[in-house]
Amino acid sequence: WLCGGPGAAYLWVNPQQIAICEPKDVGWFSHQTPFEFDINHFVYNKGALKFWGGTPSVVPYIIAANSIAYFAALGIDKVRSHNLAILALIQQQLGKYVVSPTLQHQCSGTAILNFNMQQQHVLNELNNAGISVDARKLGIRVSPHVYNSADAVHKFIAVIKKAIKVAD
The missing domain is CATH 3.90.1150.10 (Aspartate Aminotransferase, domain 1)
Incomplete structure (x- = not known):
């Protein structure tokens, strides 16, 4: 509905619930120390990054930003x-x-x-x-x-x- 293209996603999580959430689909950005690349000792990121996953494609986010601006202007x-x-x-x-x-x-x-x-x-x-x-x-x-x-x-x-x- 936001016409963001494949790969762009939006997620809102109540800040009080982030600490107890443990996403099943994780990537290196989901890890508390992502640049260690330690897949054997996974520790969730303490913040919202735990929902992110791996390296995103930039193009859908560029499309999504344009679409959000379009819909905001349209009303x-x-x-x-x-x-x-x-x-x-x-x-x-x-x-x-x-x-x-x-x-x-x-x-x-x-x-x-x-x-x-x-x-x-x-x-x-x-x-x-x-x-x-x-x-x-x-x-x-x-x-x-x-x-x-x-x-x-x-x-x-x-x-x-x-x-x-x-x-x-």
Whole structure:
């Protein structure tokens, strides 16, 4: 959602909990003395670096910094209202398939649609139309963003409606 590119990540941990956390995926920066390179006597870094891991790729962080600046300038309220409008359009047109929360104060920026036995057919048709979604255990996860237009969402809806009619 922050459009940071692969490899950029953000983690917030309550400062009172850092001391008791022991991440499973660690790297040399996670170690209290990282430049000793002692893999046989691992001691967690006492601070937030314990979550870091190994040497990061710089490019995702450069992309992430630009993206954060872009979204800050655009305004989070504008991003959220656009997202809610797109989700409302999906809910209006495909409501009986939406299994995720739909109330604005309860929903995230995504929608989960469940097509039961037609799921794979719908996924295939979306893929054939060049529309990217995520297949999840409970259905298809749709994650519209500020760069998705109403026209793109109408195309998404039309492909699904056509797929469902063909499958019936």
